[in-house]
Amino acid sequence: MRLAIDVMGGDEGPRALIEGAARAVTDFPGLELILFGPRQQIEAERLRLPRPLAAATSRLAIHDVSQSVTTDATAGWVLRHGQSTSMAQMLRCVALGNAQAGVSVGNTAALVALARRELGMLSGMSRPAISTAIPARFGRRCYLLDLGANVDSPASRLVEFAMMGAAMAQQVDGIQQPRVALLNVGAESTKGSASVREADSLLRAASSLPFAYHGYAEGGDIFQGNLDVIVCDGFAGNAVLKASEGLSGMLVERVQLAFASRLRGRLASWIAKPVLKHLKQELDPVRYNGASLLGLQGIVVKSHGGTHADGFYFAIRRAMREVEHNLPERLAERYSIYG
């Protein structure tokens, strides 16, 4: 398997990303990664890798690109002027079939715009959606989408999101009949925004859906473990995701402080630290697992700009899983039958 990796655009430069990439090729002997970015910088970072990882660097190829997309670049700017950035080159590589999937930590709006142009949309899909699996009760997970690629989504697009999310849960997680719901402000049918109520009507009227439609869900249902997919406009999805990240960060900090004030020194370290570290990882899904761009004729995973090596490693694993399950093709099949 060969993946294309944009190593630019991270909050702290390419070091952590190259380490994450090195771990992935070390763990998976059949994996080859093409790193897009300035050759000199990548080579320097490759040389700094700790010994156990250095052995596999022959499978970390370099595609030399000096330009990169800045964090404040707009979609409009990258579409006009971004052809020779590491992000666009990485996507071009996927589009040409030289890699089976692409991964980037860069600017989301730019990634969505460039991916749409370079890879094209699946038939019947109008725009990419971003989705990630949020950890829920009972060790379950819930795909939330869209997470910010689309705002002011009309009903028809919400229905597309439902199809995309269900295909993901079905193909990648092996859930036969995913339970899908629309995010709303209440469970009653009279509530909610116009587009959500119209999407509900469309889904109820559909003669045969490749998933179980459960009607409306509220924000709290994301974490209850009773639903596999929750669909919303990118505005609400983004707000919920970022609020959840902020809240879990604050909570972990408070638990830390609270225990530190009751326990001293080693005892606190021994009891609290491993628990808290685990919690942090589990509750920051984008930082740790990456988010998928869905609806494209190709596989693109967005990793968090502030991710560490292990987060980027998991984003690469996510892309590998989607390749193994041939996600876009399966989504296209599903959609052509039921769309």
Next chain:
Amino acid sequence: MRLAIDVMGGDEGPRALIEGAARAVTDFPGLELILFGPRQQIEAERLRLPRPLAAATSRLAIHDVSQSVTTDATAGWVLRHGQSTSMAQMLRCVALGNAQAGVSVGNTAALVALARRELGMLSGMSRPAISTAIPARFGRRCYLLDLGANVDSPASRLVEFAMMGAAMAQQVDGIQQPRVALLNVGAESTKGSASVREADSLLRAASSLPFAYHGYAEGGDIFQGNLDVIVCDGFAGNAVLKASEGLSGMLVERVQLAFASRLRGRLASWIAKPVLKHLKQELDPVRYNGASLLGLQGIVVKSHGGTHADGFYFAIRRAMREVEHNLPERLAERYSIYG
């Protein structure tokens, strides 16, 4: 001070609410509460109160009403048929000036609709907004609004929310120059839904605002402690609030489990329980503090349907603070100058 209390509509009947009310009159000798609900039931619960609370029950008056608003009643239904419910009677009592504020745990949509009709809106305000103070870093708090009274809010209404939230932070919390931001999917000016971008233009164009406008905020900023008010449509606000409640519930559970598996019996109880109890309270603001209906010609606080006695006690405290600071009048003054 005299407040009107609707004791119906709670998830588990009026018992917890009457206990919360009894605690409030016990703690505040100048406080009188009028309880709206079925006399027999309220009298029975009053008799069951523990001794230290029983002494003050002479200041728990009863207004006998047999009907109540059900959890599935729509706004339309209560406006047509709900005149003789405990909720409508409680609001009427506030409207007539027989009480300075009202508190209810009942159906939110019904409360918003009835409050708007019974009390009327302040001049320049089109619809009530719901707001609560979310706990943030450094012991700070951030008012988030709207939390679900309005969906599909146009830009002008978002500006109203900004005025309302700022007045709340200013009057009730004594923050001279509240820092106010609009919730969006990114900090860049090109991002976001049409109504949010228009509201941003309106706020930037305003010649003198009674608060410091900070532009866009993201979901995570709610918990950072750098902003006093974050404004959004009720759809996103409701999703964020309910997701935060769900997430903090799940987190506390996980911390509990994680510690239980490392510590045994008494040690776990001694170390973890008080910390977790405190966290739970702090992170479930609506259950514990109540939410305010803003923009009305009167004070109405909505407490959580599943609240316990202490949560209802805090909702009553919230209403008392708004009475002390004469919130609607201050808001009207502010708005007539700057609106």
